[in-house]
Amino acid sequence: MTLGLFLDIGSTYTKGRVVELERGELVASAKAYTTVETDVTLGINDCLLELSRQGIKEKYDIKLASSSAAGGLRMVAVGLVRDLTTEAAKKAALTAGARVEKTYSYELTPEDLDEILALNPDIILLAGGTDGGNKKYLLENAKKLSRLKIKGTILVAGNRSAATEVAGILEGKVDFRIAPNVLPDLNTLNIEPVQNLIRQIFLEKIVEAKGLKKAEKIVDKVMMPTPLAVLKGAELLAQKIGELILIDVGGATTDVHSVAKGLPTSSGVSLKGLPEPYAKRTVEGDLGLRRTVKNVVEYGQEEFYNSGITSEQLNGYLEKIYRNPTYLPQTPREKEIEKALTRICVKTAMNRHAGRLEEIWTPAGKSFVQYGKDLTGVEALVGTGGPLVYAEEPEKVLAAGFFEENSPHILKPKKPELYLDTEYVLFAAGLLAENNREAGLKLLNSVKKL
Amino acid sequence: MKEVNLVLGVIGADVHAIGNKILEYALTNAGFKVHNLGVMVSQEEFVKAALETDAKAVLVSSLYGHGEIDCRGLKEKFIEAGLDDVLLYVGGNLVVGKQDFTEVERKFKAMGFDRVFPPGTMPEEAIQALKEDLGLM
Numbered sequence: 001m002t003l004g005l006f007l008d009i010g011s012t013y014t015k016g017r018v019v020e021l022e023r024g025e026l027v028a029s030a031k032a033y034t035t036v037e038t039d040v041t042l043g044i045n046d047c048l049l050e051l052s053r054q055g056i057k058e059k060y061d062i063k064l065a066s067s068s069a070a071g072g073l074r075m076v077a078v079g080l081v082r083d084l085t086t087e088a089a090k091k092a093a094l095t096a097g098a099r100v101e102k103t104y105s106y107e108l109t110p111e112d113l114d115e116i117l118a119l120n121p122d123i124i125l126l127a128g129g130t131d132g133g134n135k136k137y138l139l140e141n142a143k144k145l146s147r148l149k150i151k152g153t154i155l156v157a158g159n160r161s162a163a164t165e166v167a168g169i170l171e172g173k174v175d176f177r178i179a180p181n182v183l184p185d186l187n188t189l190n191i192e193p194v195q196n197l198i199r200q201i202f203l204e205k206i207v208e209a210k211g212l213k214k215a216e217k218i219v220d221k222v223m224m225p226t227p228l229a230v231l232k233g234a235e236l237l238a239q240k241i242g243e244l245i246l247i248d249v250g251g252a253t254t255d256v257h258s259v260a261k262g263l264p265t266s267s268g269v270s271l272k273g274l275p276e277p278y279a280k281r282t283v284e285g286d287l288g289l290r291r292t293v294k295n296v297v298e299y300g301q302e303e304f305y306n307s308g309i310t311s312e313q314l315n316g317y318l319e320k321i322y323r324n325p326t327y328l329p330q331t332p333r334e335k336e337i338e339k340a341l342t343r344i345c346v347k348t349a350m351n352r353h354a355g356r357l358e359e360i361w362t363p364a365g366k367s368f369v370q371y372g373k374d375l376t377g378v379e380a381l382v383g384t385g386g387p388l389v390y391a392e393e394p395e396k397v398l399a400a401g402f403f404e405e406n407s408p409h410i411l412k413p414k415k416p417e418l419y420l421d422t423e424y425v426l427f428a429a430g431l432l433a434e435n436n437r438e439a440g441l442k443l444l445n446s447v448k449k450l
Numbered sequence: 451m452k453e454v455n456l457v458l459g460v461i462g463a464d465v466h467a468i469g470n471k472i473l474e475y476a477l478t479n480a481g482f483k484v485h486n487l488g489v490m491v492s493q494e495e496f497v498k499a500a501l502e503t504d505a506k507a508v509l510v511s512s513l514y515g516h517g518e519i520d521c522r523g524l525k526e527k528f529i530e531a532g533l534d535d536v537l538l539y540v541g542g543n544l545v546v547g548k549q550d551f552t553e554v555e556r557k558f559k560a561m562g563f564d565r566v567f568p569p570g571t572m573p574e575e576a577i578q579a580l581k582e583d584l585g586l587m
Contacts, residue, residue, distance in 0.1 A: 081498040132453050132483060133503040186485050186499055270465075270490060360490065362463040363514050369490060 003027070003058050004439075005051075006428035007044060007065040007219060008226050009034055009212065011072070016047040017428040018056055024442020026423050028054045036069040040215045048218070063219040064431045066229040070210040073098040073202055073225040076121045078145075079105055079158075080128040080137045087274055088183040089127040089157065092191035094281045096198040097228030098123070107137060108144050116145075122152045122206050123198060126166075129159030131184045142166045146173040153201050157182040157194045177201065189275045199224055223431055227255065227281065230384070232430030234259050235279050236437070237382065237444050244380035245353075245413060246426070247401060249345045249387045251290035251325065256353040257281045262373025262411075269357065269368040276373050282353045287345045289338070289387055290325045293318065300344030307340045309333075335392055342387045343400035350401040355411045374411040376403055381413055382447065384421035394420055395450050418450040454584060455503045457496060459487035459510065462520035466513035469542070473509065476573035482580070493520075497527050500536050506584055507537035509576065510563075517544035518557065525562025537583055539576065541567030 002021045007014060011034065018028040032046030075098040079086030082105040093100050101119050104112050116124065124145065128138035138158040145154060146169050156166050157179040170176040177200075180193045207213055207222045215222055223229070234246045234257045243260035259279045264271060286295045297314065304314055317337045321327050329338040355372025383389065383398050391397045395418050403412040423446040433440030456477060460470050467489050474486045485503050487495055500508050508528075512520060521540060528536055540563045545554055551568045558566040565579050581587050 081502050084498055084502045128502075130455075130485070130503045133455060133505075134501060135504070183502070186487070186503065270488065272490075360463050362465055362490075363516070364465055367463070367465055367490070 001058060002061045003056070004432060005060040005063040005219070006431050007047065007063075007215075008229070008427050009036065009040060009044070009065055009067040009069045009215060009222070010226065011069055014043040014047050015424060016051055017423075017425060018051060018060075019428060019432065019439070019443055021061065021436065021439050024439040024445070026425055026443065026446050028056050029423065030054065034069050036211050040069070040211055041218055044215060044218050062435075064434075065215055065219045065222045066224050066226040066427055066431055067207075067210070067212050067215075067222055068226040069212065071099070072227070073123070073198070073206060074101055074119070074121045075099065075123045075125055075198075076101050076116055076119060077103045077125045078108065078127065078141055079103070080134060081105060084186065084274065085127040085129065085158065085183050088189055088191070089125045091189065091274075091277060091280070092157070092182050092194040093123075093125050093198070094283060095191060095231065095277055095279060096195040097225035097231065098198065099283065108141050113144055113148060117148055117150070120151060122209070123201055124150065124152060124154045125182075125194070126154055126156045127158045127182050129162065130186060131160040131181050133159055135159050135162040135165070138162050139165060139169065142169045146170050150174045153177065153205060155179055155194065155197055155201065160184070175205075183274070187275060189277060191277055199228065223434065226427055229427040229430035230255075231257055231279055231281055232433060233426030233428070233440075233444070234382070236429055236433050236440050237426070237447060240441055240444055241380050241419070243378045244382055245350075245375060245378055245401070245416070246382045246384060247346055247349065247388070247398070248383075248385040249342050249349075250288055250385055252285070252288040252292055254284045254287040254345045254349040255281065256284075256349050258353060258373060258375060258378070260373060260375060260378050262355060262375055264370050265374050265377050266368075269370050272369050273371045280353075280373065282349070284345075284349045284352060287349055289341055289345065290321060293321065293341065296341050296344050296348075299348050300340065303340045303344050307336055309337055309340060313337065338387070339391060339393070339397060342391060342397050346397060347400040350412050351410055357409045357411060359409070370411070372411070376411050376414050378413045379416055380419060381416040382419040382421060384424065384426055389420055389422050389424070394418070420448050420450055422446070422448050453483050454586070455485065455505045456482045456580075457485045457487065457499045457503060457505045457508045459491035459496060460489040461491055461493070461496070461510050461512050462514070462516055463490060464512055464514045464516070464520075465489045466511070469513065470511060473511070473573055473576075477509075477577065480577045493524050493527055496524065497531050497533065500528070500533055501531055505536055507539060507580055510538065510540045512540065512542045512544055515543055515546040517542065521558065521561055521563070537565075537580075538563045539565045539567065539579070541571055541576065543569050
């Protein structure tokens with residue numbers, strides 16, 4: 001038997017998955033508290049101890065980890081026009097698994113610079129101008145950033161014609177890398193080189209800075225941020241079951257990944273806006289079941305009304321989870337409330353992730369313009385993460401992400417099959433697929449069809 | 451010729467795509483770097499694209515007769531964005547019906563367009579004008 005150990009060193013828990021590599025079969029799972037503040041190896045050893053209690057005695061052939069501990073990979077994105085280079089930079093950062101704290105456009109103001117210093121991001125992604133296009137803002141922003149005492153790395157991915165000059169400005173002042181332009185021209189999004197460099201910086205610098213290097217006393221390598229491992233897992237799953245949408249509702253955020261082209265599904269539709277990445281990730285920082293639950297309540301009054309939940313019942317439950325964020329619903333009513341909250345997160349996050357259709361009346365008749373991805377034809381909707389996996393009726397929760405007849409302009413999936421990552425293997429499959437794609441694919445058999 | 455960026459598009463709720471493609475082809479062949487925004491382009495999109503691409507000229511087409519309303523205020527938006535120096539060209543069936551072209555030209559020049567082209571203009575004419583205005587002769 002050849003065994004692989006996969007660890008997700010998360011912000012609260014360190015989760016371990018043991019996989020038999022030939023059959024791609026999950027053989028054991030364990031979790032322990034993450035101890036990155038003191039010594040990350042303590043939590044990992046707890047996790048290993050738990051696995052050995054479950055009878056895992058063999059040596060592991062590979063031991064790989066991903067991490068979102070110590071705040072995850074924190075980035076800010078700087079561009080020129082908000083819905084052009086800034087948006088391109090944001091997309092690149094998100095699909096590299098980063099937490100995008102803030103985005104900035106045009107010339108950075110003194111207030112922006114103060115804020116960036118205070119945020120102290122791991123990476124500042126600096127874009128601006130298409131290749132051969134505008135240089136002024138990129139150079140100006142590089143100068144301004146070079147005067148700050150920045151601890152993180154500046155990743156430059158702007159106008160190629162200004163790259164050498166930018167390098168000259170940053171040289172000797174801050175740690176920086178130069179990537180190819182993230183938006184070489186208005187119709188081309190070039191995020192892969194930026195993603196690769198982000199990962200390289202993560203491996204070389206951030207793992208060390210966040211106290212994760214010690215983990216490598218036990219595991220072979222901390223490979224990537226967990227969200228990237230999940231995205232890679234989702235891409236692999238799409239090779240198996242076709243284009244898909246993956247949704248993960250958490251305590252603070254809701255993540256949506258779509259692995260789909262998203263081209264228009266009806267004729268006579270013109271596409272507008274930036275091109276979309278095939279594997280796209282969006283993170284809703286205001287949608288979560290604990291830390292950000294206040295907003296969720298605000299967005300979904302209708303949902304409580306429909307489920308017959310009174311405001312007293314709701315407030316009672318909210319009191320409990322404010323006092324104790326790790327509280328899990330106990331009574332049928334509490335479970336009902338948690339379900340309603342999760343549905344609101346799913347629905348709102350899907351509304352924002354999916355593309356939309358705008359109806360325009362022209363002298364030649366009605367015409368449609370599409371922004372973002374058309375996901376109406378996507379045939380798989382996958383849930384992952386505790387709140388979806390442990391929901392009593394996960395199919396009803398996931399159904400909140402479906403296309404709605406009364407808002408047909410939001411291009412959400414119409415009749416997807418539902419899947420659930422019940423064993424939490426997507427991150428492990430993403431890590432495993434790096435050097436053993438076949439085993440990764442087999443491991444994804446643990447993703448259950450509902 | 452040094453790489454010169456141009457922005458091209460059909461303004462407003464206008465869906466006439468063929469002339470737009472022909473222009474893109476002709477301008478690219480003439481050695482320009484063309485950023486074609488296609489049809490149904492708003493004023494804001496023209497401004498944003500010109501800013502990112504450092505365009506030297508923006509070529510606005512309008513074929514459906516509503517050009518006057520669609521183009522009004524475009525020059526002002528370019529000035530607001532600090533793009534006062536960008537050349538603005540407009541061409542096509544800019545107004546409804548058969549109006550005297552000198553009158554149409556006067557109207558659009560007053561709106562801030564540097565050149566105004568009547569219906570039936572060949573691409574070569576616009577290319578020639580660009581070369582003159584940009585000092586590429």
